[in-house]
Amino acid sequence: MFKFILKRLGIAIPTLLILIVFSFTLMHSAPGGPFTSERPLPPQVLANIEAKYGLDQPFYKQVTNYIVGIVTKGDFGPSFKYKDRTVNDIIAQGFPVTLKYGIWSFIIAVSVGISLGTVAAIKHNSITDYFAVGFSIGAQVLPNFVMAPILVIIFTLWLGWLPGGGWNGGQWQYLIMPVIALSTSYMASIARIMRSSMLEVLNSNYIRTAKAKGLSNRQIIFKHALKPALLPVITYLGPAFVGMITGSVVIDMYFSTGGIGQMFVNSALNRDYSVIMGITILIGVLTIAFNLVVDILYAWIDPKIRY
């Protein structure tokens, strides 16, 4: 197991390097640069700015300087657009925001999704099952860019219970609508996966044996069925977790939370090279890390899997 983890970490480094070089190249090949503007800058002024940000150097040198800066100093450079801020600043400010609403969304999506899926499977073809399936489909077809405005109209404009957006340090009032809007579709997916996987497990031979032994339903579900039924859900949860904690453009844009989901998209539109790279690397690292966590969880849940 230990060897497996080491090996995976060993692969992670070249993976990240490829990610950096690939993103860097793609980014620079996009038309327009960080200093392209409606009112083109005089050449001398542009040259001074490009010199300051190292854009006057040959491409390979920019890439190597960038990687060296990260490895030796942990420095992702200054933002090209928000000139009072470094990329480290921007991520340090925006990531905790998405982390907070992402983790809450994750907790709610997982707990409600798994419970709903399990209950639906146990009460297969009952009213409860139909409700659960109906809810999952409904939640899946209602994208968050539709749900967010609906929530705001109801809770802010009509009822006046919750602020229509903003973050304010992440007080609970500001957290509720982003979490609902973000978690619902994940919740629906988890419930669907859980339901079908649980149905399959409940129909398997060893469960029949357990029933024949005279075990109570509770024991069958919690001791024997739940763990194997979770396997497909866990495969889904790794990327889903990264997706949630690195934020959603829609949530950030609509609720003006100041999270990194929105910064990521804006930085691409602004050609804010250093911010694009910083967030790409962050998401890359998290994806690699949580895929590893999922693999480890696999081994723990399924004794057949050995590394």
Add this chain to the structure above:
Amino acid sequence: MKSFTKILTAALIGTTFLVAPVLAAKVPAGTNLAADQTFTYRVLDEHSSVDPQIVEDVSGSEIVRDIFEGLLNQDALGNLIPGVATSWEASNGNLTYTFKLRKEAKWSNGDPVTANDFVYAWQRLADPETASAYAWYMEIMSLENAKEIIAGEKEPSELGVSAPDDYTLVVNLTAPLPYFAAMTTHASTFPSPQKVIEEFGAEWTKPGNIVSNGAYVLTEHVPNERSVRERNPMYWNDAETVITKVTALVINDEDAALIRYLAGELDRTEVPAGQYPRLKKENPNEAISFPRLCSYYYSFNVSDSGPEAFKDERVRQALSYALDRNVVTEQVLKGGQFPAYTFTPGTTANFTVPDVPIGQMTQAERDAKAKDLMEAAGYNKDNPLKFELLYNTSEEHKKVATVAAQMWKQKLGVEATLANQEWKVFLEVRGKQDFDLARGGWCGDYNEASTFLDLMTTPSGYNDGKYSNAELDKLMTDAKTAADPSANYTRVEEIMAEEMPIIPVYHYTGVYMMNESIIGSWPVKNVEQNWYSRDLYKVEK
């Protein structure tokens, strides 16, 4: 951002000596001020910086104008009024300007604001080390040695600005600019605190570190979420300032912003296109629309890379004539925008809209003429004109383009295909003349017709369609030294109405929802929309 690319505000501020009364929030006697004097407004995007020498966007400049104060300010009508300088004088045939500074001006840490703070700031702006996108502003201001300093050929200390004593600032120019004083209302010329910048480096603009000399200080900044500025008790005119706290909230989505406005979270937000009539009906005292110094137009690519058809003036005219501006302003945008038949908006100071033929006709007459012109140019239903209309991705531009293409199709049988591109790609493509007909929008850098008409000159870097007319070029060159250039501008607009290098579509308006308690103090008549929170106040409803 207000810049002064090629300036001629001479007509406006030809004064060589001026002492105006000190003005802050002019609260009329008997006004019942509201208990709550906070102002919260929506900004579309995070500001680029609050460093006066670095800032380059509108929302950043709004903050800088509040937390710093330059030599001169603008009043609610856009006139020049004293800021840190109490008086100014031009001498040596407008080649030397001397500003007298007020002795009571202080930084927020209690230090006096001196002429050296301006010298430092201006040198810093030109210094290649600072790498300011607005370094060229010093060049446009014609400061001695600015060009050489930006090019790295001279030291910043050689810039033509000096402080013979703490309260006198002397500026030496290389060209006699009669309107130089007006240029000092621009944020990039505001003073900056040398000690603080040297102590904190790039971190100096963070709340807690920042020291400023305006009516407010920056107290909180959460990037992409909010920035808060509160009263600076050290400000020399703090006693006459009313608004206590100003909050800018970053809200990307204009519909979300509108809902938050309606829920009472904001005092000001932009009205999304098409929603003004409804909002005006529901909230007649809060929905406002006022003229801006901006024009929306389509540029014909008349360069070698452009379509052959557009080199024919009749085709350009026909397309312009057939575009019914009233449909665009009244049925698409609905925000009080003005149909445009000239490039320069009618609200521009000292500019009278000339009686160009297209402006005088009815739409039926224009349509008939357009058909004739198109026929004469050899295009008809069997041999339709085909081209691509390019715009940057946006719902609003799409609506306007769709309507335009539809009109051309119906009236002239023209087949215009629509193409949209993301902003930066669009700028690059348009800048390389890789288009047929492209959308353009231009806001005046200063309140004078040349800020628009200079775009049409041959050497202009903003002349996207590469239109060139020797007579027009000469008229614009002459205008810079003319005592009264308005005749030149009239003639330029006439040439443009004749040769139609662009299709002026409409002149923008500022369309806002604004808390009715603050609306009375908003400078709606300042077409440049340079507003200062220290001039605002809320009245009891």
